Amino acid sequence: MKKVFLLILLSTLRLSAQKTAPPAPYGALPSPQQVEWQKMEYYMFIHFGPNTFTNKEWGHGDEDPKVFNPTRLDARQWARTAKAAGMKAIIITAKHHDGFCLWPSKFSKHTVRESAWKNGQGDVLRELSDACKEYGLKFGVYLSPWDRNHPAYGTPEYNQIFANTLDEVLSSYGSVFEQWFDGANGEGPNGKRQEYDWNLFRGVVYKHQPKAIIFSDIGPGCRWMGNESGIAGETNWSTLNTDGFGMGHAAPPTHVLNAGNENGKYWIPAEVDVSIRPGWFYSPDTDDRVKTLTHLMKIYYSSVGRNGNLLLNVPVSREGLIHQNDSTRLMEFRKTVAESFKTNLALGKTVTASAVRGKDQRFGAKNLLDGNYDTYWTTDDAVRQGSFVIDLGKPTEINRIVLQEYIPLGQRVKSFKVEAWNGKQFETIDQQTTIGYKRILVFPTLKTTKVRVTILESNACPVLAECGLYKATELLSNPEIARNRQGLVTITSEVADPVIRYTTDGSEPTLASTRYTAPFHYAKGGTIKARAFIKNGAESSEIVPASFDLAPEKWSVVASDDKLKSAAGRAIDSNPHTVWQTARQEGSAKHPHELVVNLGETLNLKGFTYTPRQDGQNGGTIYQYSFYVSENGTDWKPVLEKQAFANIRNNPVKQEVPFASPQKAKFIKLVALSSVNENENWASAAEVGVLVN
Ligand code: FUL
Ligand code: CA
Secondary structure (H helix, E strand, O other): OHHHHHHHHHHHHHHHHOOOOOOOOOOOOOOHHHHHHHHHOEEEEEOOOHHHHHOOOOOOOOOOHHHOOOOOOOHHHHHHHHHHOOOOEEEEEEEOOOOOEOOOOOOOOOEHHHOOHHHHOOOHHHHHHHHHHHOOOEEEEEEOOOOOOOOOOOOOHHHHHHHHHHHHHHOOOOOOOEEEEOOOOOOOOOOOOOOOOHHHHHHHHHHHOOOOEEEEOOOOOEEEOOOOOOOOOOOOOOEEOOOOOOOHHHOOOHHHHHHOOOOOOEEOOEEEEEEOOOOOOOOHHHOOOOOOHHHHHHHHHHHOOEOEEEEEEOOEOOOOOEOHHHHHHHHHHHHHHHHHOOOOOOOOOEEEEOOOHHHOHHHOHHHHHOOOOOOOEEOOOOOOOEEEEEEEEEEEEEEEEEEEEOHHHOOOEEEEEEEEEOOOOEEEEEEEOOOOOOEEEEEEEEEEEEEEEEEEEEOOOOEEEEEEEEOOOOOOOOOEEEEOOOOEEEEEOOOOOOEEEEEOOOOOOOOOOEEOOOOEEOOOOEEEEEEEEEHHHOEEOOOEEEEEOOOOOOOEEOOOOHHHHHHHHHHHOOOOOOOEEOOOOOOOOOOOEEEEEEEEEEEEEEEEEEEOOOOOOOOOEEOEEEEEEEOOOOOOEEEEEEEEOOOOOOOOOOEEEEEEEEEEEEEEEEEEOOEOOOOOOOOEEOEEEEEOO
16 A cells, blocks of 8 residues: 555655656757847848939949048948837948949949049948947948949859858958848840859858858848838748749749748748838938828738737948938837837736647746747647636726737637637637747727637647737828829718818918818919817827829820720829730730820920839739820920839839930820730730829
């Protein structure tokens, strides 16, 4: 009897001493550097170079280096701004497609040394890397292999030259946390494209910066997520299959980059690069078009909130400073994010899970609410579903939930559901797919005592590090300004009983400005600024600007048959959601495809505009074009020949193209010479317009 008792005692002791093992890692895993990188969440991109001074997005490489002449360059101001904005690093375009080097490279004759800035004695990379050290920021470099200036581009020697360039940068400015490789590959000065030697380039990076994260379309450190508008996929796996793929046109389709591959072979998380302005480079034309706070918050939720890091571009101005408008907006953004996620209402509250791994409290649900990423809740290996309930103790207002998987053990969750207790039962708030490092769900404010999270599907037992509940700042939604073909402006608002006020003289609308009550005529164009007020002005929306040129009231499409006429009419109906496209059937005429418009009166044109289709597709989007004008519709004068809309494939925003000198015209003709997609023999447009103001 005694013996048996002793045996039982011994085995119990042994059992409790034998701790439950943590789950084995699942699938492709992040390196320790990738985990660190993911925790950075938010950092700054800076596009700066000759384009800053020439109003271009893609320089041609033949620009006079003397144009680069910032008058008051202060890299410490950039670093200070980034730091105050809550960012963790700065990545700068050390060399963009025009080949201009922001440091005095030995391997190029197109650099700051040849510029007017500091009499050729300056080095932007030196100043910025020093400033980053001073402000405790990490430093990263963008280097475009595509080089429209270098005479060797397009020959085998160029690969070694680019490798030397990389070597120079990566061994001269201290630690580089991220090397950004642009996938764009176009023609160089000799009209040839380069076959890049990526193995060579990667080798140089790791030689000097073994811990650097290499960004490219397909990693290996992190990946492009398929667009430049700041929207990662709602489903976003950090794993990707890259075998057989390459950069640029050889990359997986953008929808794949956007969502990653479930069970992908490599860990290549998404980085969300987007500009705070319509373009990547500074232009005085966009000083008024810095993205609104509302827009930036939307980007935050669709980047950091969807398992991606946010790389927000803030272009440096011609003075060599971050413009006041951008820095003001960055501070508002920082404040709103910080306030929204200041108080985790779930922290330290009671939480119970449907199951706990080995019933071992080291893996218990309380780990979800301890504010420590390195402790997690998990279940037995065979368990693929499970839930936990957070008891808030009292009715609490919430509108955001933050979930985090413990990624050192891989990304596992395929779908999950969030519910709130309504007094009688749990009611679904949202059901979504992946979580990854961080997932934030946004929902209207509700009051509840209990929240239940259910993992519905997981590729291995779920491993969740944290769950947070918040009552985030709700911004009053912004009014929207639209103008129709006849020039009638409508201002709408989602706010209940708003008082909308607007101006047409560029000033900021106040409570004293004109009140919007009905659509008004505004065919000649200009800038309208609107703002919604509620509670007698106690609360207001942001100020929303909208700029218009001449309305296409009197315009008509010139075409032989009515079908084409009405189809082409979609390019001049003032509705960016309707698309004109030329015939695309088999055997149809190859490029050029053209659109001819009768303006109905003779005008003095300063330029034209082209809005590519805005429906998420890029079929027929024009890349190269020529533009003609005519006073009688028969004799055509070329104004712009064989030009290109720079970067329109990745950033399909409205293009505004000024002419070198004003042109008298009653007719215009836009001729599409090529599409953004190779071998596509048709053209499309959401809108075509003119600049007369
Ligand atoms: C693109 C480039 O072509 C753009 O000019 C910009 O630098 C963007 C970040 O990457 O591929
Ligand atoms: Ca934890």
